[in-house]
Amino acid sequence: MKSSLKHDIQVDIETTFIREQSDVEADRYVFGYTITISNQGSLSARLLNRxxxxxxxxxxxxEVRGEGVVGEQPYLEPGQHYRYSSGTIIETPVGAMEGDYEMLDDQGEHFVTPIPAFSLQMPNVVH
Known part of the structure; x- marks a missing residue:
């Protein structure tokens, strides 16, 4: 079913703990995440900033701010999605990330798409 909203960007996140790049004794915990951005709206839009x-x-x-994601500023037409993978390093076995994407639609309107909070956790730490 097509959304009647002109701006309806869905953000789905998958995370993983990267044991081989982490160093528990040095308080270095490396996490990877894969994000799928789907344009469920009625207008095309470009992701400008994160x-x-x-x-x-x-x-x-x-706090981290920057242009695009993984060196790109993807353009999403209605019904299209864009998937990318990246990572982060924190000093504890558990943490969280959240944020937003600044977008620009085909009519020249800037809008913000929230990135819902998601947890980063080393396996078998939180029960």
Whole structure:
């Protein structure tokens, strides 16, 4: 069913703990994430910028802002999706990420797509 919203961008996230790049003794925990961005709206849009808020279990917060994602500014027509993988490093075995994407539609309107909060956790740490 086609959405009647002109801006309806869906963000789905999958995460993984990357043990071989992590160093528990040095408080270095590496996580990978794959994000699928789907345009469910009625207008095409380009992802211009990203904004991340990364929080570890100690409450340390890092904000990251930048152009596009993985060196690209994907253009999504209605019904299209874009998938990319990236990663982050935190100092605790558990943390969280959230943020938003700044988008620009074909009518020249800027809008923000929230990235829902998702957890980063080393396996067998949280029960």
């Amino acid at each position: 904004h991340w808020i990364i929080t570890d279990a100690n409450g340390k917060v890092e």
